[in-house]
Amino acid sequence: MLKRFNIRVTGIVQGVGFRPFVFNLARSLALGGWVWNTSAGVEIEVEGQTEQVNSFYRRLQGEFPPLARLDSVEFSERPLQGERKFVIRPSSSGEMRTVLISPDVATCPDCRRELLDSRDRHFRYPFINCTHCGPRYSIIKDVPYDRASTTMAEFPMCLDCQTEYNNPADRRFHAQPNACPVCGPSYRLLDKTGEPMEEQADLFGQVRQLIQAGAIVAIKGIGGYHLACDAFNGFAVDNLRRRKVREDKPFAVMGGSMAAVRQMCLVNQTESEWLTGTVRPIVLLIKGTGYCLASGIAPGSSCIGVMLPYAPVHWLLLQPDDVWVMTSGNRSDEPIAYEDADAKERLFGIADYFLVHNRMIYRRVDDSVLRVVKDKPYMLRRSRGFAPAPVALAGEYPCVLAVGGELKNTFCLTRGRQAFLSAHIGDLENLATYQSYCQSIAHYQKLFDIRPEMVAYDLHPDYLATKYALSLELPGIGVQHHHAHIVSVLAEYGINEPVIGVALDGTGYGTDGNLWGGEFLLADCRQFVRLGHCRYLHLPGGEKAIREPWRLAVWLLYELYGKEFVRWQLPLAGRLPTGWELLVSATAQGINAPLSSGVGRLFDAAAALLGLRSVIHYEGQAAVELEQAAERQAGTVLPYDIQEGQPKILDFRPVFAAMVEKLRQGKSSGELAAAFHTTLAAAVVDMVGRISRDTGIRRVALSGGVWQNMTLLNQVIRMLQQNKLMVYIHRQVPSNDGGLALGQAIIAGEKIKESR
Numbered sequence: 104m105l106k107r108f109n110i111r112v113t114g115i116v117q118g119v120g121f122r123p124f125v126f127n128l129a130r131s132l133a134l135g136g137w138v139w140n141t142s143a144g145v146e147i148e149v150e151g152q153t154e155q156v157n158s159f160y161r162r163l164q165g166e167f168p169p170l171a172r173l174d175s176v177e178f179s180e181r182p183l184q185g186e187r188k189f190v191i192r193p194s195s196s197g198e199m200r201t202v203l204i205s206p207d208v209a210t211c212p213d214c215r216r217e218l219l220d221s222r223d224r225h226f227r228y229p230f231i232n233c234t235h236c237g238p239r240y241s242i243i244k245d246v247p248y249d250r251a252s253t254t255m256a257e258f259p260m261c262l263d264c265q266t267e268y269n270n271p272a273d274r275r276f277h278a279q280p281n282a283c284p285v286c287g288p289s290y291r292l293l294d295k296t297g298e299p300m301e302e303q304a305d306l307f308g309q310v311r312q313l314i315q316a317g318a319i320v321a322i323k324g325i326g327g328y329h330l331a332c333d334a335f336n337g338f339a340v341d342n343l344r345r346r347k348v349r350e351d352k353p354f355a356v357m358g359g360s361m362a363a364v365r366q367m368c369l370v371n372q373t374e375s376e377w378l379t380g381t382v383r384p385i386v387l388l389i390k391g392t393g394y395c396l397a398s399g400i401a402p403g404s405s406c407i408g409v410m411l412p413y414a415p416v417h418w419l420l421l422q423p424d425d426v427w428v429m430t431s432g433n434r435s436d437e438p439i440a441y442e443d444a445d446a447k448e449r450l451f452g453i454a455d456y457f458l459v460h461n462r463m464i465y466r467r468v469d470d471s472v473l474r475v476v477k478d479k480p481y482m483l484r485r486s487r488g489f490a491p492a493p494v495a496l497a498g499e500y501p502c503v504l505a506v507g508g509e510l511k512n513t514f515c516l517t518r519g520r521q522a523f524l525s526a527h528i529g530d531l532e533n534l535a536t537y538q539s540y541c542q543s544i545a546h547y548q549k550l551f552d553i554r555p556e557m558v559a560y561d562l563h564p565d566y567l568a569t570k571y572a573l574s575l576e577l578p579g580i581g582v583q584h585h586h587a588h589i590v591s592v593l594a595e596y597g598i599n600e601p602v603i604g605v606a607l608d609g610t611g612y613g614t615d616g617n618l619w620g621g622e623f624l625l626a627d628c629r630q631f632v633r634l635g636h637c638r639y640l641h642l643p644g645g646e647k648a649i650r651e652p653w654r655l656a657v658w659l660l661y662e663l664y665g666k667e668f669v670r671w672q673l674p675l676a677g678r679l680p681t682g683w684e685l686l687v688s689a690t691a692q693g694i695n696a697p698l699s700s701g702v703g704r705l706f707d708a709a710a711a712l713l714g715l716r717s718v719i720h721y722e723g724q725a726a727v728e729l730e731q732a733a734e735r736q737a738g739t740v741l742p743y744d745i746q747e748g749q750p751k752i753l754d755f756r757p758v759f760a761a762m763v764e765k766l767r768q769g770k771s772s773g774e775l776a777a778a779f780h781t782t783l784a785a786a787v788v789d790m791v792g793r794i795s796r797d798t799g800i801r802r803v804a805l806s807g808g809v810w811q812n813m814t815l816l817n818q819v820i821r822m823l824q825q826n827k828l829m830v831y832i833h834r835q836v837p838s839n840d841g842g843l844a845l846g847q848a849i850i851a852g853e854k855i856k857e858s859r
């Protein structure tokens with residue numbers, strides 16, 4: 104019997120080889136009909152024997168190409184039309200733009216093979232790609248996604264490329280960035296002043312020689328510039344650090360092969376899958392016994408951020424044994440450079456050479472960073488390879504813009520069951536970053552055709568994102584920072600019932616005007632109650648106390664012992680700057696001493712007290728170093744105090760008193776750093792247990808930047824599970840402020856739904 108089906112597919116189905124797949128499948132089953140791209144996805148009609156039509160429908164959903172993502176497949180039966188041939192029809196253009204855009208994808212194995220095949224016309228061509236790989240988001244100016252609306256538009260295809268592009272049986276059928284040495288973009292080498300160098304026959308071999316000789320090279324890639332140098336060369340690494348004005352923050356490296364990575368780090372199965380997959384993020388790995396990179400790469404750290412080549416240029420540059428520093432092409436705190444003129448200007452004085460190409464990067468995209476926790480990804484920066492693919496939501500949501508926070512900013516737009524969380528934007532206090540932020544919001548709204556009916560923003564009046572939101576002519580909703588953190592976890596799991604939310608971070612604006620950051624909330628997607636928090640601590644000198652943790656430690660010691668402590672043998676007491684007494688008396692009078700409940704501040708104070716770090720050079724440095732000091736030490740639980748009440752108060756002063764006592768007894772700082780972690784974990788679990796008994800709630804969501812601390816995270820998860828509580832941690836978005844916008848968007852969306 105003959106049958107005809109109409110099938111509508113939504114999801115990531117354009118620019119990923121979906122139509123040729125449909126075409127080949129239909130032909131192999133001898134079906135007639137057609138396929139075309141619509142503004143909503145892909146529409147198909149097939150006609151043929153019932154068994155074949157059924158088989159088509161089944162295999163469509165089981166065998167689709169690797170980069171495609173099917174969000175919905177609807178089918179209906181249609182009257183027969185006697186069609187025998189299957190064709191790809193030209194695309195339709197509709198009103199609604201609901202197509203999803205693929206993120207940038209690492210070069211696939213087929214292209215990699217051709218890249219190294221001297222008989223192939225793409226041999227050693229650094230822009231080789233196909234429907235299964237290559238740049239996407241970074242080159243798209245507009246939708247529908249075809250060559251004319253990408254930055255490849257200025258490279259007309261040669262006959263060979265056009266033939267591939269037109270042939271549905273070819274793996275480059277409608278590969279929009281398709282190009283070859285004859286017709287496509289190309290690389291050039293410039294000296295440090297931006298003047299073209301005399302090029303040797305093997306440009307990439309030439310660059311590798313320069314790097315081996317100790318040079319720093321700015322390399323234009325997929326989403327922006329990297330600064331590269333030989334990771335074994337201490338002199339080059341130190342040079343890079345000095346020129347980039349980056350004192351201690353670790354550099355990421357790129358290994359030429361998996362073998363090179365295994366040589367220096369421990370790699371488990373899941374980590375290896377992420378390193379070699381289509382996303383190819385930077386994965387944080389633990390250094391192994393064979394680790395021998397220059398000491399300046401990740402000073403003092405037991406971990407290092409590692410990635411493998413993901414663009415053709417990387418395979419052409421790195422030999423299998425090579426390990427190169429590959430850090431964002433920027434000066435400290437600036438956004439990554441992606442425009443050529445801008446790169447030459449801003450990287451002047453840092454790079455010895457520039458390896459540039461003439462394809463424009465339309466939107467900059469940083470490398471994504473994750474680590475593997477309990478066999479699943481734990482995101483630290485969600486960017487290349489992930490954005491702009493949406494986070495799937497459990498229910499339908501109205502269109503909302505959430506503007507995010509101040510540091511590690513991302514924004515979020517919602518539509519239906521999708522939340523489009525932007526690629527990593529960066530710290531908005533930088534003007535160039537802020538400009539890029541405004542442009543990216545406009546770009547996302549255009550690409551996904553989202554006209555928000557409400558804007559959600561953080562309560563902090565000084566955040567640039569908040570000011571931006573208030574400048575829009577849209578109804579707005581202010582969202583408390585830690586509520587947004589917790590709801591961003593709930594959104595990932597589609598939970599919309601009250602949970603115990605443990606939001607631990609450095610700083611977030613509280614509803615009482617104080618700085619929060621050690622919060623135990625009873626929260627759902629609409630509202631929250633603050634059931635507990637860490638005891639407020641003065642920040643002596645305000646913001647300065649965040650950059651100079653010794654201030655916190657001094658104030659704590661003063662609170663506990665008066666000026667007595669100076670005469671004791673404490674690591675901190677010997678290195679106090681002059682004027683500390685003035686600071687203490689000003690703080691005692693409440694002058695420039697705002698209150699903070701941030702757990703980040705407890706880490707800072709502990710690191711300073713133990714003599715590990717009294718001034719920081721990047722956000723979270725004291726906490727990172729405290730965690731490092733705690734490694735391989737068994738921590739004991741020190742006394743802490745919880746005052747019952749509404750809210751309950753967790754007081755950590757007894758912990759500091761115990762640490763002082765043990766320091767005077769000669770205990771090591773490593774031992775005490777471990778005790779600090781163990782005690783914090785125990786106190787968190789104690790608080791959660793009490794709240795759970797009071798409320799009967801057994802679900803616990805963890806969010807906030809402090810949960811990037813693996814020692815604390817692992818201990819708390821284990822202890823909560825021992826207490827038969829259900830623990831939810833982030834998997835798709837970062838627990839730091841990079842995930843904030845998702846929570847803001849959901850809270851605003853719920854608000855709109857409620858008012859209808």
Ligand SMILES: [Zn+2]
Binds near residue numbers: 210212213234
């Ligand atoms: Zn490919």
Ligand SMILES: [Zn+2]
Binds near residue numbers: 262263265284286
């Ligand atoms: Zn060509």
